[in-house]
Amino acid sequence: MKTTLSKTEVQKKIDELFKRNSFSPEEVKKIKRLAMHYKIKLKDYRKSFCKSCLHKLEGKIRMSKTHKIVECKYCNYRNKFKLS
Secondary structure, X not given: OOOOOOHHHHHHHHHHHXXXXXXOHHHHHHHHHHHHHOOOXXXXXXXXXXXXXXXXXXXXXXXXXXXXXXXXXXXXXXXXXXXX
């Protein structure tokens, strides 16, 4: 039998995952699916994992006038974030 969660319970689960120092790509994948299902925006949490491989975002950082570019240590994908 499936259990239904409220939007606030899902938000708490998301907050708990990102408060930890380490998380696996599988956990991030589950959290992303939950967020999409319950229409919750990840906001600043989005910047803490790679868009391609879902590992914790670490690696070379480059700055331009308009963007912050972080090259993933694991897959060499360049994650680009707009500066505000």
